[in-house]
Amino acid sequence: MSTTPLLEVDDLAISYRTNDRDQRVVHGVSFKVMPGEVVALVGESGSGKTTTAQAVLGLLAGNGKVDGGVIRLNGTDISRWSQKRLDGIRGAVVSLIPQDPGSSLNPVRTIGSQLAEVMQIHKRGDRRTIQKRVIELLERVGLTPAEMRAQQYPHELSGGMRQRVLIAIAVALNPALIVADEPTSALDVTVQRRILDLIDELRRENGTAVLLVTHDLGVAADRADRLVVLQGGRIQEQGAVKEVLAAPSSAYTRRLLSDAPSLGKPRPVRILTDNQDFAIDVEGLSHDFPLTGGEAKTFRALDGVSFKVRRGSTHAIVGESGSGKTTAVRSVVGFLKPTAGRILVDGVDLTTLKGEPLRRFRKHIQLVYQNPYGSLDPRQTIARIVEEPLLNFEPIPAADRARKVRDMLNRVGLSESFLDRPPRALSGGQRQRVAIARALVLDPRVLVLDEAVSALDVTVQAQILALLDELQKTLGLTYLFVSHDLAVVRQISDTVSVMHKGRQVDGGPIETVFGRPDSAYTRELIDAIPGRSMPAAAALASEPALHARLTP
Amino acid sequence: MVHYLLGRFGQALAVLALTFTAAFLLLQVLPGDAIMIKFMAPEMALTPEQIADIRAAYGADLPLWERYLSTVGQFLTGNFGYSIQAGVPVSKLLLTNLPSTLLLASLGFTAALILTILLAAASNMTGMGWLRAGLQALPSLFISVPVFWLGIMLIQIFSFQLGLVSVISPGPVEKLVLPVMTLAIPISAPLAQILMRNIDQVLTQPFVAVARAKGASRSWVLWRHVARNALLPTLTIAGVLFGELLAGAVVTEAVFGLSGLGGLTYQAVGNHDTAVLQAIVVISALAFVTINLIVDLLYPVLDPRLGSKVGATA
Numbered sequence: 001m002s003t004t005p006l007l008e009v010d011d012l013a014i015s016y017r018t019n020d021r022d023q024r025v026v027h028g029v030s031f032k033v034m035p036g037e038v039v040a041l042v043g044e045s046g047s048g049k050t051t052t053a054q055a056v057l058g059l060l061a062g063n064g065k066v067d068g069g070v071i072r073l074n075g076t077d078i079s080r081w082s083q084k085r086l087d088g089i090r091g092a093v094v095s096l097i098p099q100d101p102g103s104s105l106n107p108v109r110t111i112g113s114q115l116a117e118v119m120q121i122h123k124r125g126d127r128r129t130i131q132k133r134v135i136e137l138l139e140r141v142g143l144t145p146a147e148m149r150a151q152q153y154p155h156e157l158s159g160g161m162r163q164r165v166l167i168a169i170a171v172a173l174n175p176a177l178i179v180a181d182e183p184t185s186a187l188d189v190t191v192q193r194r195i196l197d198l199i200d201e202l203r204r205e206n207g208t209a210v211l212l213v214t215h216d217l218g219v220a221a222d223r224a225d226r227l228v229v230l231q232g233g234r235i236q237e238q239g240a241v242k243e244v245l246a247a248p249s250s251a252y253t254r255r256l257l258s259d260a261p262s263l264g265k266p267r268p269v270r271i272l273t274d275n276q277d278f279a280i281d282v283e284g285l286s287h288d289f290p291l292t293g294g295e296a297k298t299f300r301a302l303d304g305v306s307f308k309v310r311r312g313s314t315h316a317i318v319g320e321s322g323s324g325k326t327t328a329v330r331s332v333v334g335f336l337k338p339t340a341g342r343i344l345v346d347g348v349d350l351t352t353l354k355g356e357p358l359r360r361f362r363k364h365i366q367l368v369y370q371n372p373y374g375s376l377d378p379r380q381t382i383a384r385i386v387e388e389p390l391l392n393f394e395p396i397p398a399a400d401r402a403r404k405v406r407d408m409l410n411r412v413g414l415s416e417s418f419l420d421r422p423p424r425a426l427s428g429g430q431r432q433r434v435a436i437a438r439a440l441v442l443d444p445r446v447l448v449l450d451e452a453v454s455a456l457d458v459t460v461q462a463q464i465l466a467l468l469d470e471l472q473k474t475l476g477l478t479y480l481f482v483s484h485d486l487a488v489v490r491q492i493s494d495t496v497s498v499m500h501k502g503r504q505v506d507g508g509p510i511e512t513v514f515g516r517p518d519s520a521y522t523r524e525l526i527d528a529i530p531g532r533s534m535p536a537a538a539a540l541a542s543e544p545a546l547h548a549r550l551t552p
Numbered sequence: 553m554v555h556y557l558l559g560r561f562g563q564a565l566a567v568l569a570l571t572f573t574a575a576f577l578l579l580q581v582l583p584g585d586a587i588m589i590k591f592m593a594p595e596m597a598l599t600p601e602q603i604a605d606i607r608a609a610y611g612a613d614l615p616l617w618e619r620y621l622s623t624v625g626q627f628l629t630g631n632f633g634y635s636i637q638a639g640v641p642v643s644k645l646l647l648t649n650l651p652s653t654l655l656l657a658s659l660g661f662t663a664a665l666i667l668t669i670l671l672a673a674a675s676n677m678t679g680m681g682w683l684r685a686g687l688q689a690l691p692s693l694f695i696s697v698p699v700f701w702l703g704i705m706l707i708q709i710f711s712f713q714l715g716l717v718s719v720i721s722p723g724p725v726e727k728l729v730l731p732v733m734t735l736a737i738p739i740s741a742p743l744a745q746i747l748m749r750n751i752d753q754v755l756t757q758p759f760v761a762v763a764r765a766k767g768a769s770r771s772w773v774l775w776r777h778v779a780r781n782a783l784l785p786t787l788t789i790a791g792v793l794f795g796e797l798l799a800g801a802v803v804t805e806a807v808f809g810l811s812g813l814g815g816l817t818y819q820a821v822g823n824h825d826t827a828v829l830q831a832i833v834v835i836s837a838l839a840f841v842t843i844n845l846i847v848d849l850l851y852p853v854l855d856p857r858l859g860s861k862v863g864a865t866a
Binding site for chain 1: 757758759761762764765766767769770772776777780781854855856857
């Protein structure tokens with residue numbers, strides 16, 4: 001390994017201009033990437049990790065600018081280069097693997113032409129050579145038959161396949177550095193593993209360095225040589241992965257580690273076996289969707305799914321996209337009429353209800369959605385949002401309603417000062433608390449949490465999970481917890497159903513399913529969870545002195 | 553795909569049939585008709601019996617449904633009936649008036665498209681903020697200008713002040729310059745607004761960042777990635793605006809004293825010349841439907857997502 005760093009960021013400061021005011025988001029960040037090295041920039045949303053990565057590529061958003069510091073690539077400061085000059089190195093010396101494969105390819109051009117483009121821009125060979133290289137690259141990233149794939153449009157490929165195309169684009173000219181900005185955050189866990197393996201393989205082959213931007217400590221721990229931990233635009237600490245994880249020097253890193261849902265930290269097993277009181281009893285649930293365009297063809301989204309949930313316990317439905325978990329949940333909440341099967345909620349068969357009785361029954365089973373930004377009406381105040389469900393059922397005097405709303409907000413840990421605020425004045429975690437308050441204001445017996453913590457940062461996620469746990473204990477709630485994240489599921493649930501292609505491939509108490517999974521699919525799912533190289537976070541969390549210091 | 557094509561053609565035909573019927577009914581319920589207006593004039597000095605004979609000759613005394621069916625039959629065989637006022641077949645009137653209007657409309661439309669693309673491209677290529685702001689403000693100005701006023705202003709400026717375009721016996725090309733501009737400017741305005749907004753929106757898409765990360769320059773990205781994506785919604789509006797183009801052509805012809813469909817319509821309305829009006833309505837509808845059919849058929853060509861319904865699995 002040579003001694004000059006490939007990339008050297010020194011005292012970098014970046015600000016965004018909004019409403020004629022400069023807002024500094026990166027404060028004096030310094031780090032190095034040696035040739036062939038993988039350095040992970042880790043942090044939560046707003047930590048400045050993506051902004052820093054964008055600055056390395058010279059691709060800050062229109063209102064962003066580098067205020068100070070230098071970005072040296074092979075010893076040359078490129079931070080003051082013109083866009084025109086940067087065009088010469090982008091794609092050739094530094095390339096990008098973007099976050100969202102869904103929207104990172106031009107929908108109206110074939111993937112072959114988008115892959116060829118990077119070579120055309122940098123004038124690497126004539127049409128025939130480029131075409132040959134396109135096929136080679138597609139084969140290399142595992143998209144076969146390559147000739148056919150080259151002619152396809154992005155919408156004809158799955159998320160994982162699109163990310164492979166984007167990786168092929170990034171490695172096409174054999175750059176010295178690849179900036180991978182959350183390259184797998186939008187992908188399922190098994191796909192994530194394959195994609196990260198592919199990036200690993202390719203960079204080893206070519207000796208490429210990678211600047212890996214991620215919010216996932218597990219991914220960083222598994223894949224990086226060195227870690228740079230960012231918070232609020234400042235570096236909290238950096239060093240070799242093993243050292244940082246084994247002995248984090250900053251309090252922030254310690255908190256990140258303890259909040260990260262890891263496989264080492266299951267929830268204490270609760271004795272529920274003698275409890276035969278089931279809040280939810282689903283049997284033989286199947287659902288067919290008609291296929292458009294065809295004759296009487298249908299697609300079986302759910303195939304004979306059965307599970308029971310004891311009152312006061314948490315049952316998780318786990319699966320990747322397309323597994324049928326959303327269909328299952330929509331049926332349990334009564335939004336979809338299943339093709340076959342029976343759904344007993346508190347002994348009432350939901351499938352026999354319709355119209356007004358079904359509407360009344362929804363009072364007992366409430367839903368908290370994934371996206372805390374989209375699920376709250378931006379034009380209503382928090383008080384109004386939490387109050388609204390009450391208006392749909394028996395009339396309650398206004399004073400009682402107001403009291404109920406205040407009680408509920410207190411219960412979810414929000415003060416009364418939030419009552420008159422609009423949702424936009426709240427953070428993601430606070431919004432999710434409001435969504436939970438809104439669901440609980442009707443005193444439901446069952447709460448369905450549809451990826452309710454997936455969009456949150458780990459520390460906020462840990463707080464919401466703790467809140468849910470406490471609410472369950474005090475109110476005796478039954479949770480149906482839908483998630484793609486096995487680590488979170490292990491942390492919160494008592495029983496679990498693992499879904500795959502519409503079928504339940506595994507089911508039962510959490511420790512049985514995770515410890516001795518029946519199906520190969522569940523094993524693959526568990527193996528794919530990133531963070532194997534992380535030290536048992538449980539040890540950190542159980543350290544009382546440390547914990548006291550971290551909890552504000 | 554065949555399904556899509558058949559559906560679109562069916563829709564187009566249905567729109568034409570409905571327009572024809574609606575126009576027919578509306579023209580029939582209007583009080584008075586061309587025969588009355590022409591032959592009851594005192595100077596004709598015709599007896600009521602003679603007028604009744606004339607009405608019978610034109611088929612005007614038949615019940616409504618019979619007239620409707622015979623008109624449908626005539627239109628289907630390409631016979632648009634007789635103009636009572638001019639005393640010649642409607643098809644002859646159209647033959648003399650339609651080509652000039654068609655030329656004006658298509659030149660106006662083309663000019664509007666060119667103007668739109670020039671505006672959008674210029675505002676996106678310029679590095680100067682003030683120029684960009686200025687160019688982006690132009691469409692709102694254009695959109696608020698009425699056609700007749702614009703025509704008069706253009707004549708004032710280019711003919712009388714600058715003397716660039718002759719008003720008296722201009723050449724065949726010279727004659728068309730100002731009318732085409734008059735027609736193009738108000739149509740280019742909403743188009744340019746939509747195109748600019750779409751370009752701005754497409755520029756925020758992650759695939760644009762990916763293209764920039766490949767080393768593509770700003771103009772490379774604009775032409776090879778943004779243009780096609782931003783054109784799609786603009787195309788829909790262009791089809792809809794075609795209706796405005798026809799209406800604009802009528803006013804423009806009046807302002808510039810050009811002969812064409814505009815003058816013909818004006819006269820036919822004044823004289824209740826239903827046969828002529830019916831033909832003009834059907835021809836306008838045909839043009840409108842055709843343009844929108846072309847737009848619909850262009851969609852799958854421009855956006856492959858609309859061409860196939862095959863999703864990806866695995």
